[in-house]
Every structure is written in structure tokens, then in C-alpha cells.
Amino acid sequence: MILRLLARRPVLLALALVVAFALPWLIYPPVAMDIAAWALFAVAVDLLLGYGGLLSFGHAAFWGTSAYTTGLIALHTGLPFPVAIVGGALAAAVLAVPIGYLSVRLSGIYFAMVTLAFAQMIYFIVNQWRDVTGGENGLQGIPRELFGLDLSDPFLFYYAGLPFVLVGLLVAWRIVRSPFGQVLMSIRDNPSRARALGYPVDRYRLLAFVLSAALAGLGGGVFAISHGFASLHDVYWTTSGQAVMMVVLGGIGTLWGAVLGAALIVSLNDYLATAGFEETGIITGLIFVVIVLLFRKGLWGTARDLTAARSGRHRPAAVPDPPSSASSSERLDQVAERSGR
Numbered sequence: 001m002i003l004r005l006l007a008r009r010p011v012l013l014a015l016a017l018v019v020a021f022a023l024p025w026l027i028y029p030p031v032a033m034d035i036a037a038w039a040l041f042a043v044a045v046d047l048l049l050g051y052g053g054l055l056s057f058g059h060a061a062f063w064g065t066s067a068y069t070t071g072l073i074a075l076h077t078g079l080p081f082p083v084a085i086v087g088g089a090l091a092a093a094v095l096a097v098p099i100g101y102l103s104v105r106l107s108g109i110y111f112a113m114v115t116l117a118f119a120q121m122i123y124f125i126v127n128q129w130r131d132v133t134g135g136e137n138g139l140q141g142i143p144r145e146l147f148g149l150d151l152s153d154p155f156l157f158y159y160a161g162l163p164f165v166l167v168g169l170l171v172a173w174r175i176v177r178s179p180f181g182q183v184l185m186s187i188r189d190n191p192s193r194a195r196a197l198g199y200p201v202d203r204y205r206l207l208a209f210v211l212s213a214a215l216a217g218l219g220g221g222v223f224a225i226s227h228g229f230a231s232l233h234d235v236y237w238t239t240s241g242q243a244v245m246m247v248v249l250g251g252i253g254t255l256w257g258a259v260l261g262a263a264l265i266v267s268l269n270d271y272l273a274t275a276g277f278e279e280t281g282i283i284t285g286l287i288f289v290v291i292v293l294l295f296r297k298g299l300w301g302t303a304r305d306l307t308a309a310r311s312g313r314h315r316p317a318a319v320p321d322p323p324s325s326a327s328s329s330e331r332l333d334q335v336a337e338r339s340g341r
Contacts, residue, residue, distance in 0.1 A: 012256075020162060027267070029154035033226045035266045036158075036165040040219035042246040042258035043172045048212040049244070050253025051176050052205060053188030054107065057240045058099070058115030059216050061122040062092035064235030066217030067224035068126065071139040074225065080146045085164055085221035092217025093210050095122075100209035104202050116237055123235045138231035142224055154226075161222045168218045172255060175211060184208055216243075245284070249291050251298025260300050 023032040041063055048054050066088030073084035099118045103111055126133045144151040151157045175181050184204055187194045191201050224230045246265050250257025265284060272280040295302040
């Protein structure tokens with residue numbers, strides 16, 4: 001009964017908003033802000049992986065570039081932190097254009113490796129450009145300037161930074177439910193048919209790549225302002241890997257699953273670190289293996305399918321296995337009719 005009630009979209013959305021606003025009352029506010037920022041990052045990765053079928057191990061480049069850009073703007077211009085965050089997201093989007101242009105023509109492991117190579121190149125540049133980025137020391141003392149308001153209290157800053165995350169999540173939700181999102185999913189399922197109908201497949205993938213990078217950058221900017229520093233870890237490939245793990249843990253192609261995965265991983269890392277356990281990767285890795293083996297569609301995807309089965313309604317997975325060419329064909333036909341193709 002509870003699962004059936006939660007399956008209703010308005011109820012689920014209202015509950016999610018209540019949890020988002022109550023989170024700093026339930027856990028340590030900086031951890032709550034980390035959950036929100038990482039949730040947006042994971043959703044950005046899921047937008048490309050779950051709905052575009054492209055696995056990127058290079059999104060740390062956009063998360064970290066935005067963190068450094070946000071920090072530089074806040075440190076050297078004195079502008080309010082919302083302007084710095086938007087500037088960081090724009091920088092991530094601009095960086096994604098050439099990287100995406102050279103990457104989206106590939107797929108599968110080749111796409112993943114190319115994005116990883118570009119991310120490591122960004123890491124090398126950030127590490128060597130010490131006069132600007134601070135090198136191994138990173139950028140420290142990033143201010144939270146907002147027209148003279150004192151936002152040094154993490155509890156207050158959570159509510160100042162949360163709107164950026166909510167807007168980013170809303171944009172991602174709107175993208176996957178727009179005609180663009182429908183075509184993107186059809187390209188994921190059947191790129192040959194999409195080309196036959198006249199859709200520029202590479203252009204759609206490039207736009208999805210840039211939008212995903214911008215959302216990742218938005219989360220990276222919030223993260224940098226929240227912590228007051230930007231470090232080399234933000235642009236290192238393990239940051240990308242952690243975001244991918246969050247998506248797989250929650251459920252690929254669900255959006256809600258990415259949020260759930262981020263909340264679980266960040267909370268677990270904080271709990272283990274507080275308990276003095278240094279090798280947190282061992283525990284999170286074991287949990288990841290168990291989830292992959294027992295819940296092939298992730299936690300959210302599995303719960304969604306169980307809810308649909310109990311209610312007597314069949315809801316196909318966001319990422320069909322194997323891909324259904326019939327569903328992708330119908331989706332492309334519907335979009336083509338709307339656009340007059």
C-alpha cells in the first residue's frame with residue numbers, strides 16, 4: 001500500500017521536497033549539502049548514461065572545472081556566490097563542447113575511454129597551472145558573499161544553495177520528458193532508425209553531453225562554495241567513478257535512483273569516516289557489488305518494478321534489456337509526427 005502511494009508522482013514529489021528541506025535538521029548540514037550537490041552530479045551522469053546510452057568517465061572534468069571557476073570568480077571579483085556558481089556551470093558547458101564534439105562519434109567502451117583521457121588532461125592542466133589553480137594546494141578560502149549576508153553557518157548556506165540543486169533537478173526532469181528526451185532515448189535504443197528518419201544523431205548526443213556537463217558543473221559550483229575550497233580531487237577520475245557508482249546503485253535511467261544512490265554513498269562515507277574507518281572504499285565497493293548482483297536494475301528501479309507488478313500494471317525499465325526496437329520506433333514515429341517530419 002505504501003509503495004503504491006509513493007508511486008503517484010505528486011505524492012513522491014511532495015515527499016522529496018519535504019525531505020530536502022528537512023535534511024539539515026536530520027543530519028549534519030555540510031553533509032546534507034554534499035548529498036544535494038552529489039545528487040545533482042549523479043543525475044547529470046544519469047542523463048547521459050541512462051537516457052543517452054553513453055557512459056562517461058570524464059565528468060569530473062566538468063564538476064572540477066566548475067568548482068575552480070566558481071572559486072576564482074568568488075575570490076577575485078567579489079561577486080555574489082550565485083553569480084560565481086552560474087559562471088562555473090557555463091565554463092563546464094563551454095568545455096564540454098569540444099570534448100563532446102570529439103567524443104560522441106564513439107560509443108561503448110571507446111566513448112568511456114576517450115572521456116577519461118580528456119578528464120585526465122584537464123587534471124594535468126589544473127595541477128600544472130599553479131599560479132591560477134594553486135596546484136596541489138588548490139583554491140582555499142572561497143567566500144560565500146551574498147550582498148553582505150553572513151552565510152558562514154552551514155545550516156543557513158544549505159538553504160541558500162539548495163535552490164540551485166532543485167533547479168538543476170527540475171531541468172533534468174524536463175529534458176527527459178521533452179520531445180528532445182524522447183528522441184534521445186530512441187537514439188539510445190536504435191540509432192540506425194533515428195538516422196533513417198533524418199535525425200542528426202551526433203548533434204543530439206552532443207547537446208545531451210553539453211547539458212549533462214552544465215548540470216554537473218552546477219553541482220560542482222555548489223560543492224566548492226559549500227566547502228570553501230576546490231582541490232585536485234575534484235578533477236580526478238575517481239570522482240567520475242563515484243558518480244557512476246551512485247547511478248548504478250540507485251538505478252540507471254531513473255533520475256530518482258541517482259538521487260537515492262548519492263544519498264546512500266555520501267551518508268555511508270560520512271558515517272565510516274566519523275567512525276574512524278579509513279578504507280571506506282572497501283565497504284562501498286562491497287555494497288556496490290552486492291547491489292549489482294542482487295538488484296540488476298538498482299534499488300529504485302527494482303522497487304519501481306515491484307510496485308508496478310503489485311498494482312497489476314507493467315512498466316518497462318528505462319533502459320530495456322535487450323533494447324526494444326519496437327518501442328524506439330514508436331517513440332520516433334510519435335516525435336516525427338509532432339515535428340512534421
